[in-house]
Structure formats: C-alpha cells, structure tokens
Amino acid sequence: MDRLLYYVALCLIKFLQALPVVWVARVGRAGGALFYWVDARHRRVVTGNLTMCFGQEKSPAEIHALARENFRRIGENFACAVKTASMELESLKQHMEAVGVEKLKLTGGPEADTSRVFAIGHFGNFEIFARSIQLLPQYQGATTYRALRSPALNHLLLSMREKSGTLFFERRLDGAALRAAINRKNLFIGFLSDQHAGDNGLRLPFLGHDCSTTKAAAVFAMRYQLPLHTAICYRTRPGYWRIEVGDAIPTHEQGEMRSAEAIMLDVNRAFEVAVRRDPANWFWVHKRWKPAPKKVAVPKPAAESSGVMKTGDAV
Numbered sequence: 001m002d003r004l005l006y007y008v009a010l011c012l013i014k015f016l017q018a019l020p021v022v023w024v025a026r027v028g029r030a031g032g033a034l035f036y037w038v039d040a041r042h043r044r045v046v047t048g049n050l051t052m053c054f055g056q057e058k059s060p061a062e063i064h065a066l067a068r069e070n071f072r073r074i075g076e077n078f079a080c081a082v083k084t085a086s087m088e089l090e091s092l093k094q095h096m097e098a099v100g101v102e103k104l105k106l107t108g109g110p111e112a113d114t115s116r117v118f119a120i121g122h123f124g125n126f127e128i129f130a131r132s133i134q135l136l137p138q139y140q141g142a143t144t145y146r147a148l149r150s151p152a153l154n155h156l157l158l159s160m161r162e163k164s165g166t167l168f169f170e171r172r173l174d175g176a177a178l179r180a181a182i183n184r185k186n187l188f189i190g191f192l193s194d195q196h197a198g199d200n201g202l203r204l205p206f207l208g209h210d211c212s213t214t215k216a217a218a219v220f221a222m223r224y225q226l227p228l229h230t231a232i233c234y235r236t237r238p239g240y241w242r243i244e245v246g247d248a249i250p251t252h253e254q255g256e257m258r259s260a261e262a263i264m265l266d267v268n269r270a271f272e273v274a275v276r277r278d279p280a281n282w283f284w285v286h287k288r289w290k291p292a293p294k295k296v297a298v299p300k301p302a303a304e305s306s307g308v309m310k311t312g313d314a315v
Helices: 002-017 021-038 040-054 060-086 089-093 128-135 151-164 175-182 216-223 260-277
Strands: 096-099 116-120 140-145 167-170 187-192 202-206 209-213 228-237 240-245
Touching: 002 060, 002 151, 021 040, 021 060, 040 060, 060 128, 060 151, 060 228, 089 128, 096 128, 116 216, 116 260, 128 140, 128 151, 128 228, 128 240, 140 175, 167 175, 175 187, 187 216, 202 260, 209 260, 216 228, 216 260, 228 260
Parallel strands: 096 240, 116 187, 116 228, 140 167, 140 187
Antiparallel strands: 202 209, 228 240
C-alpha cells in the first residue's frame, strides 16, 4: 500500500510540474473547492475556527464564504508548492518577490554575516520560503519539519525539497545536527510557529483566544544571540507571491533578556496582523485552539499521628 501511494503521489507531482504555474494554481483551487464539499470533518474545523475568531464581526454567510475560499487557497498552495519546488530560480523570480529584506542589514556592518532566526507560519505557499533563500546566495537556509508516517512519501517529499538547497532537520530526531548547524555563520533558520505546540507549549493569546504556542524560535534566538524576525508569504494573485520580512523582535529589554513568553507574544501579534490582512491566506484546517490540559490535583501527603511530616515529604 505504501508503494502504491508513492507512485500515485509521484504521478500527481509529475503532472503538476509539467504545467505552467498559473494553470497549477487553477487546478489546485478546483481541487480545494472539491475537498470543501467532500471533507466534512475539516470543513467543520475551518468553520468553527473562523466563527470563534470572527463570529462577532462577520455574518454566518461571510464565514462560510471565507471557509470555501480557504479550501481553494489551501488546494492552490499545495499544488503550487509542488510546482515551485521544481522551477528554475530565474523563472521563479518572475512569480516571487521579497519585501523588507533591508531590515536584515545584509549590506555591510557587523551584522552582515550573522545568522538569523525566522518565525514563520502556514501562510500562502509557505514552502516557497526554502526557495527564497536562493535570492541571497551568501546565506544557507535551514528549517525543521515533522516526517510523514509513510517512509516512501516522506522520501518523496524530501527529494522534492532538495532543489532549494535548504537544510531540513526532523524536529524529533535531528536536534544535535540542528545545534551543530546553528553555530555556523550565514544561516537563515525558520521555525514554523503557528501550530498547536502540545502540553509543553506556552499558553498565549492568538486572535483573542489562548492556545499552545511553541517557544522554539525565541529559545534559539536567545540561546545563540541571533536576531529574530517574522516572515509572511502573501499570495498576491494565483501563481504569484510576496514574502514580507517583519521588523526585528527584541530579545533584550533594558539590558536584560526578555522572557520566551514576551517574545512569542510579539510573534503571535505579528501573525494576527497577517491573518486579519488576508484571512483566507492562513491554514485554518489546523486545530490551533485545543483546550489546556487539565491539571491533576496532587493530594497532600498525610501527616503522622504526631503531626510531623513523613521523611521526604515536601513542605
């Protein structure tokens, strides 16, 4: 079964990569529109998320229209990610632009060869971040990922990403390799920072509701004393994208290191601005706002009859 899925996916990839990128966008939008009707589970997730975040300012009809467009955009983004992974850089430049690069201070001075950390999210064709680093050939791109359950499909995905030259680190297995890479100069490393981070994530507000937030970008920026920026991929029209680099997020304040909570709250706020600017551009099918884990009450240790705590009991 694993091999069958591999060959089906390979045929689909070859088909999409043979088409002009604007046609690929249209095919992807059609596929997304189809999945809106057949994938009831994710349709409920998208509609529920949008209602929770925008229900006070948008009508039910507007919410459902936005949900349909979000499915179309997701189909468009996935299809275009397959296409842009194989495009020659000169051709890709006609469909991609980068704004705010001057904020990185790459034109000279002490920060010109400094590595940088980017908090990125599932905005637009987010796979294009890996290709965008090629616009700055003096820098090496790197990012983390979570391997697919299917080894064959995971191998296919990594082989598709090879053209970018970006280093990919499996977040659960390649921690040592990532730490070794971050010590080199001229590294741009991106951390996807807009997904549910599990029980160990920071509980921070996002679009008006608390959610589990990863602190990876903040931790790496502070640990290695690197500048931290956000970067957003906006879809300007089918088959065209603009990456916008945000202002540096301070990791120190009045000579003291800021907390990871304060830093990631700034990241969440930057992401909120991006979502509100183009709500259909974000990955609403993800269950970002999962409830916090229930705290299990630890019973106090019973006291001895003399009233003295047992040996080893915490006061």
